[in-house]
Amino acid sequence: MKKSKVFWGYAVLALVIYAVVQVLISTGAIDIYYKNMLITMCINIMLAVSLHIVIGVTGQFSIGHAGFLAVGAYISAIITTKLMLPFPLAILLGALAAAGAGLIVGIPTLRLKGDYLAIATLGFAEIIRIIFLNTDYVGGAAGMQVKYLSNWTYAFVGVVLTILVISNFTNSRHGRACISIREDEIAADAMGINTTYYKVVAFVIGSFFAGLAGAIFAHNFYIIQPTTFGFLKSFDILIYVVLGGLGSLSGSVIAAIFLTVVSTYLANFPETRMIIYSLVLIIVMLYRPTGLMGTKEITDLFKFGKKGGTK
């Protein structure tokens, strides 16, 4: 009973935040530049959280996440631009297509471990990118012009859905199975957990939400090109997760917000931009080797406060 009360509390809070931003946007207090930054932030949060379930929860080191972003982006763009179907349908199908790609990629590769898995996922992401590069239907190297259809509502709902599903999954029986794989795969296997099955499930869920982010990404930036989804994009997402703290959902969210703001702000200093950005990463990793949040969640911090209070 207490649990549901807390849940609704946060649901209301989320709604209030959504409404406040929406009002600020419609009255023009937040102009297109900041609106774009907020949407970019939402996209990055979705990407970070969707990779968190693969790396942070299940412990599978995947560095091909941009591939699923690309599938979501291209499939949704084809649906709206070529087939002229509505945007919500495009988001759904883009995400499902990415999940499908995740399944196809996941079944053979998730039998691998560590470095081998990393290289296999990187390879698959490149294959996905090269397929789009050589498909004239989606514009090949020149890319595909996409209608601007995204807005704050889609981005916000996407983030809420992503966090809700992934946090609930993590706390479910299946999530605990995934965590046990992260902690010790052999032990998990010995306890009767079907490790390959759970790894694939986590991978498919992660791909689904990466595809969701891809659909919003494609409809927010006017053009998608295969070069956008190169392995550097995968590393950007990986950085959010590692910087936030492997295993911490709130950490990856905070890192995604933090780095989006840093990157946007540094656009004013073109000469030193990449140096400062890199320095920020190095300093954070030096002083917080386990990431901003370590394996803790932001809720843990409040809990410690409460415990201290009752004592």
Added chain:
Amino acid sequence: MKESKKLKKFGSLLVASSLLAGVLAGCGNGGDSGSGGGSSSSGGGSSSDGDTIKIGANLELSGNVASYGSSIGLGAELAVKEINDNGGIDGKKIELIKVDNKSENAEATAAAMKLITQDNVVAMLAPATSGNTVATVQIANDNKIPIVTGSGTAPNITVNEDDGTVNEYAFRTCFIDPFQGIVAANFASNELDVKNVAIFADNASDYAKGLAKSFKETITANGGNIVAEEAYVAKDADFRTQLTSIKSKNPDFIFIPGYYEEVGLIVKQARELGIDVPLMGADGWDSPTLVELAGAEALNNTYITNHYSAEDPEQKIQDFVKAFKEANGDKAPDAFNALGYDSIYYIADAIKRAGSTDGEAIKDALADTKDLSLVTGTFSVDEDHNPIKTATVLEFKDGKQVFNSKVNP
């Protein structure tokens, strides 16, 4: 047990906390730049009625193609300095505001929005590459701020691919891809008198594909035969297989549209395989790195079409070369420098003729430009917002680009 129940809450809390943080960050920045804009406008007044005219530059200053964006920026800075030293536009100084777009489409979109909403620019230099420029076209149209790309050569920047309508606020200083292919084909059939040609194009680049297509059409119309067509992909390093296949067809001439990194190796390997026929490319070859990769000797008997040549004896060009060398430590300006320089003069000329800094008036003036004499050629703007201007053909002799001829459209 109590602990595990509590753990379950964190998901929904996260939703709230992350969004709150996002909102705070957004508002915080809004406040910052608002005050920043305020202080600058108290100094110079707003863009339309103060004594400065703000022109944005949304350029690739870091990332994959940083060298293109930086070169455009250097040229643009020189032009701004010259205009300001000569009294500005109707007494108003130009202020160039540069923003980095990391060579990424999404960043280019954000940079365009920043320049329009935070810096209140009256016109913008658009990114150096086509994809990044396309990412800003819609924003320019929506906000009625004209953009001019120095080197974005794809046709779909100024003309909407789907319905063929012109993007009202998008302009360019360079010629479009197909034009270079036509010039190269005409040069090959008229000047070099070749009949059997081969094409070796970068399959991963739209630029190369566009050039290859228009070259093929024109050379066929001129009565030439395509004896071989091979392709490579950017970042390849060994081209001997394709080159051997081309060699077996005995072409008199090989057209190689592509970028200097691969072309340098292609030229070197072609010469090693004993292919001594003329090779030709386009502005993608224009880099000092090409000579380093291919070697001066291998580059003999190769030609490129380009926007301009620093060797061109014309007075205007030599003046520009001299001024650029003075400003940049004796470095000879390349085509991107020249295009950046010209783009600023193109915008400045339009603002002057428009007599106002209103986006709509500047747009109309840009579209009406006729016989404007610039470093990369005298040009007029056609109904698709593309300049009609000359292309220059250069020949490599002992590693140096030597001016060969100018070709009119």
